[in-house]
Amino acid sequence: MRGAVLYGPRDVRIDERPDPxxxxxxxxxIRLSATCVCGSDLWPYRGLNAASDPxxxxxxxxxxxxxxxxxxxxxxRGQFVIGSFxxxxxxxxxxxxxxxxxxxxxxxxxxxxxxxxxxPMADGTLVATQELxxxxxxxxxxxxxxxxxxxxxxxxxxxxxxxxxxVVVGDGAVGLLGVLSxxxxxxxxxxAMSRHHARQTLAREFxxxxxxxxxxxxxxxxxKELTKGVGADSVLECVGTQESMAQAIHATRPxxxxxxxxVPHGVELAGAELFYTHVHLHGGPAPVRRYLPELIQLVxxxxxNPGKVFDLELPLEQVAEGYRAMDExxxxxxxxxx
Ligand SMILES: [Zn+2]
Numbered sequence: 576m577r578g579a580v581l582y583g584p585r586d587v588r589i590d591e592r593p594d595p596x597x598x599x600x601x602x603x604x605i606r607l608s609a610t611c612v613c614g615s616d617l618w619p620y621r622g623l624n625a626a627s628d629p630x631x632x633x634x635x636x637x638x639x640x641x642x643x644x645x646x647x648x649x650x651x652r653g654q655f656v657i658g659s660f661x662x663x664x665x666x667x668x669x670x671x672x673x674x675x676x677x678x679x680x681x682x683x684x685x686x687x688x689x690x691x692x693x694x695p696m697a698d699g700t701l702v703a704t705q706e707l708x709x710x711x712x713x714x715x716x717x718x719x720x721x722x723x724x725x726x727x728x729x730x731x732x733x734x735x736x737x738x739x740x741x742v743v744v745g746d747g748a749v750g751l752l753g754v755l756s757x758x759x760x761x762x763x764x765x766x767a768m769s770r771h772h773a774r775q776t777l778a779r780e781f782x783x784x785x786x787x788x789x790x791x792x793x794x795x796x797x798x799k800e801l802t803k804g805v806g807a808d809s810v811l812e813c814v815g816t817q818e819s820m821a822q823a824i825h826a827t828r829p830x831x832x833x834x835x836x837x838v839p840h841g842v843e844l845a846g847a848e849l850f851y852t853h854v855h856l857h858g859g860p861a862p863v864r865r866y867l868p869e870l871i872q873l874v875x876x877x878x879x880n881p882g883k884v885f886d887l888e889l890p891l892e893q894v895a896e897g898y899r900a901m902d903e904x905x906x907x908x909x910x911x912x913x
Pocket of ligand 1: 663664665666667668669670671675677678679680681
């Protein structure tokens, strides 16, 4: 098959790769209905993670089960399934506690920017829809696989409650879906920090009540102004830089909660400063698997339409342009059709 491979900084290509097969009896092989480029794919694309050998790319997926191993019991051939970027058994103590991304048998899923994908621990990792989706639902189910699941975790981990005042730092796909998630959880006021017009518009569509385009201390001052000097109850940090983390901590009220779901790059926290801010911090790679059944249901019944974050759709063969458009912030998120 032909799939996306990263060869070095800003060099992603479609290349010949081996067809995935069942290796362990608990595996499934799925035929992807759609896949996409993640904000986190841009870190290695920009050369910010140590580049080593050519790396198959992609970890967001949904599609039809082609084949299952003899140890798979609940997932069946022909089902439409969605999984997370972390394969998990869904039975170990960490999974049972809702932290499937810390599963004792976790395997990171790679190589999903391709027509076919091997998924380990299929019974634990995958969730099937009740019926096959209509074509217009596919982008929303694909969003559930990572960006919505991560945005939902961001809102949940920041303890968003009905009536809450929420700040979302970061206007990438995860931040925008963090806005949608906070809205679903009943937030009354949602302040989106963004200085990009198209993203501000989508943030408002997803439920943002205010937009703050300033950054850093100025952004924090603006949030304080909007909250009568108090700060937000819940802050979703969806970037992963020192500046965004500082912005999140300073925009939170004493006793408030901050979630952080962007992979930190160069973030250092000062103990004494944290001590005196009285905030809760809860983050990490989102345990998307925990939320799959609920989010699939919300898409299935049309309550939410997270697929709107895909503002560029390309054939998989044009993956290089898909990365470029996101890198240059011409696209929020690229959907790829295998
Ligand atoms: Zn587990």
